[in-house]
Amino acid sequence: MLIPNKLISNDLPYILDFPNEILSDILFEAYSLKPPPRILMLITLSFLAILAILFLPSSWAPASASPNKRDAGPGAIVLFGDSLTEYGWREGGLAQRLGDRYVRKLDIVNRGFSGYNTAWALPVLQRLYPALQHTHPSIELLTIWIGANDAAALPQPQHVPLPDFTRNLRSLLALLPPTQRVLLLTPPSCSPKKYPDRDAAAYAAVVREVGQARGVGVLDVFGAVSGVQGWEDGLLLDGLHLNAEGYKVVFDLMVGEMEGRWPELRPEALPSFFPTWNEIVDHSAPIEP
Numbered sequence: 226m227l228i229p230n231k232l233i234s235n236d237l238p239y240i241l242d243f244p245n246e247i248l249s250d251i252l253f254e255a256y257s258l259k260p261p262p263r264i265l266m267l268i269t270l271s272f273l274a275i276l277a278i279l280f281l282p283s284s285w286a287p288a289s290a291s292p293n294k295r296d297a298g299p300g301a302i303v304l305f306g307d308s309l310t311e312y313g314w315r316e317g318g319l320a321q322r323l324g325d326r327y328v329r330k331l332d333i334v335n336r337g338f339s340g341y342n343t344a345w346a347l348p349v350l351q352r353l354y355p356a357l358q359h360t361h362p363s364i365e366l367l368t369i370w371i372g373a374n375d376a377a378a379l380p381q382p383q384h385v386p387l388p389d390f391t392r393n394l395r396s397l398l399a400l401l402p403p404t405q406r407v408l409l410l411t412p413p414s415c416s417p418k419k420y421p422d423r424d425a426a427a428y429a430a431v432v433r434e435v436g437q438a439r440g441v442g443v444l445d446v447f448g449a450v451s452g453v454q455g456w457e458d459g460l461l462l463d464g465l466h467l468n469a470e471g472y473k474v475v476f477d478l479m480v481g482e483m484e485g486r487w488p489e490l491r492p493e494a495l496p497s498f499f500p501t502w503n504e505i506v507d508h509s510a511p512i513e514p
């Protein structure tokens with residue numbers, strides 16, 4: 226039986242080289258058995274598919290699974306918490322302000338879960354943190370802002386007693402490696418007229434105590450908000466959540482803490498994600514393929 230030395234597949238734009246003797250022997254055996262035409266066609270196509278896999282040129286191989294680290298994107302600031310975090314992308318919110326400050330320097334990842342307390346947040350962070358480590362080159366800072374819902378009094382289903390709240394906060398921190406930069410934020414003060422059953426002060430005190438005991442930075446949002454004259458009407462949206470001015474208080478507090486504690490996270494100390502246009506023009510930082 227005459228078998229060509231080159232097999233050309235219509236589906237693959239390349240030529241497969243294969244020793245003529247081996248190919249002839251294999252196909253001769255298949256043909257000598259005289260199977261039905263359909264079976265013979267399946268045998269031939271299967272054989273060609275195997276050849277294609279074995280001899281696929283390296284130039285056709287998929288792109289590397291490990292791209293240039295520069296191309297993977299900048300590091301991230303991850304905001305974790307309840308609705309006070311979730312609403313951070315609203316106009317003037319904390320996430321929005323941080324996004325503007327760190328544009329092309331760090332990604333701002335908002336992982337706020339409205340209505341959550343520490344008991345519900347604990348398994349979420351347990352699953353979330355390892356996933357974020359895979360999707361971002363580095364997590365430069367993680368904030369944990371939770372406690373406003375835990376402070377709701379019974380019979381509210383979100384209520385978490387203070388001893389359990391303390392234990393949950395410690396467990397949240399225990400999920401993180403010791404090298405992870407962390408900031409704890411206390412729940413803000415809430416309107417006693419609209420939320421008379423929420424003892425935010427007691428839960429804010431626990432956050433400060435846990436942070437101090439663990440050597441973790443704490444932003445005293447409760448004290449910062451309640452220290453502003455007219456805070457109840459000027460900084461709160463609905464008696465519990467912050468408006469744009471309230472978020473500005475938190476943003477300023479956070480920036481001050483970060484600059485004092487981690488000066489290496491100042492925007493000017495971080496590289497830009499890809500060169501600026503003027504760096505390209507003056508060839509000081511060309512874009513390499």
